[in-house]
Amino acid sequence: MNDEPDLGAVQVWLLGLQDRICEALEAEDGEARFTGERIERPGGGFSQPRVLEDGAVVERAAVNFSHTVGTRLPPAATERRPELAGGRFEAVSISLIVHPRNPYAPTSHANVRCFVASKEGAESIWWFGGGFDLTPFYPFDEDVLHWHRTAEALCRPFGTDRYERFKKGCDEYFFLPHRGEPRGVGGIFFDDLDEGGFEGCFAFLRAVGEGFLAAYRPILARRKAHPWGEREREFQLYRRGRYAEFNLIHDRGTRFGLQAGGRTESILASMPPRAAWRYDWRPEPGSPEARLYEDYLRPRDWLAELSEGER
DSSP: OOOOOOHHHHHHHHHHHHHHHHHHHHHHHSSOOOEEOOEEOTTSEEEEOEEEESOSSEEEEEEEEEEEEESSOOHHHHSSOGGGTTOEEEEEEEEEEEEESSTTSOEEEEEEEEEEEEOTTSOOEEEEEEEEEEEOSSOOHHHHHHHHHHHHHHHGGGOTTHHHHHHHHHHHHSEETTTTEESSSEEEEEEEEOTTHHHHHHHHHHHHHHHHHHHHHHHHHHHTTOOOOHHHHHHHHHHHHHHHHHHHHTOHHHHHHHHTTOOHHHHGGGSOSSOOOOTTOOOOTTSHHHHIIIIISSOOOHHHHHHHHHO
């Protein structure tokens, strides 16, 4: 049976995580700083968006905290749990995105969240969700291997099957069906997690939240000064268009925020500051741009294949 949730404890930890991630990204950028505000919600709760723009390293980053209280779960939250339609809910979350300036530094996204939902005549339930994923434009094997090794290591203490399950969940979720391609090289993604009791799930959420910095910061540090030119910039903007397509068409978090009456500017801060679309464009065969499609935008067992390449 589910034990009693402590949403207040999750909120305190999330606010601390928001501080730590913002401080780390500011340190990597070296110049720009996050702007922040607290916005009270009419029905209860509040949001605390933080956005960094036009930095030397980070073109845009958003690290947004939200505490949402509602009398009716939005469709984006009940499409997988129709039995909760019409129920009350309370949720705390952090959602973040980093769009670096350098095309060789990958975009990255993460979120961690906890929901408590109730419906008249039924027992209240809670669950956790979240994960992180990586979207490179010019990938490096060592970066992808570090990313997935970090994800596997944080999952391991919670069960030998968690990394495999949640990697699969990430591959399936961050996929553009209208393009027939994944958004990037994946990571881990989970939802509706309540196995092992509240404290066990909360411990896993903390591991994921702290694991994001351990996974992403070394990659950003390695690639932020890599030489690049107009060709790489144009390809970065083109691939950012795919990112925008996913966020606007498929992302449940975007739809939930808008349906729950969240602040539109904060929700859409995850969008890239600049993006481009070209009609029916194809990369030149044998080019670095083609390598992204051929070697990375396809299902792979990253740990097994890239570890083999180290030998």
